[in-house]
Amino acid sequence: MADEARWYVVHTYSGYENKVASNLEKTVENRQLQDLIQEIRVPTEKVLEVGTDGKRKEVERKTFPGYVIVKMIMTDESWYAVRNIRGCTGFVGPSSKPVPLTDDEVARLGIEKHEIEVSYKVGDSVNIVDGPLEGFIGTVEELDVEKNRIRVVVSMFGRDTPVELELDQAEPVG
Structure with missing residues (x-):
């Protein structure tokens, strides 16, 4: 079994995502599983x-x-806790064997926000360090x-x- 927490995707009945997430949070609290099941998210977006x-x-x-996306350390106990939440139909993976998301998938889905330190501001000259315009100065x-x-x-x-550009595609000149 894994010893570090990874993100797993849990399949639920449609419309039960928030209920499954809140029930799982209660189960984690009641059974003191905070060290095994660390984060529970229902991915949402704001739409006009x-x-x-x-x-x-x-x-x-x-x-x-x-x-529902869950960051957890996969053990028999944590698997059982998630699997037996009402409204949960199982983990995403072959024959319900949980497969963690890759780091690339986690980044693309925007599950974990990585803070990027920006050392430049509007009006500054920057060197483009990645992409088709690499080497150009602008x-x-x-800035968003x-x-x-x-x-x-x-x-x-x-x-x-x-x-x-993305923030990490440019760096200050000098």
């Missing part, structure tokens, strides 16, 4: 919806209906730390061209 009356409103929608026009985006104006062929 236009109602029948034409008004826009922001609603939170489940990114993966029917699934000026920071816009929450969305991990930066807009840099690069001079190409005698024209200023705005380029969208």
Whole structure:
């Protein structure tokens, strides 16, 4: 069995995601399993919806209906605790054998947010260190730390061209 916590995907009845998550949290608390089952998440995203009356409103929608993501150390006890939650149909994996998400999948799904230290601000010159414009130098026009985006104006062929990059694709000049 694993000795370090990994992210696993748990399949639930559709519409039971929040119920399964809260029941699992209660079970973890009651059985003192905090060291084995560390985090329980129902992935959601904020979406702008236009109602029948034409008004826009922001609603939170489940990114993966029917699934709950759990960070846990896989042992017989933790497997049993998750598997026996009402509304849970099992782990995602071949023949219900739990398969942890890879680090790449965790990053792509945005489950774990990695804080990126930004040592530049709007107006600073930055060197592009990754992507098709690697080696170019540009000026920071816009910075959005929450969305991990930066807009840099690069001079190409005698024209200023705005380029969208991720925060870690640029570093300060000097």
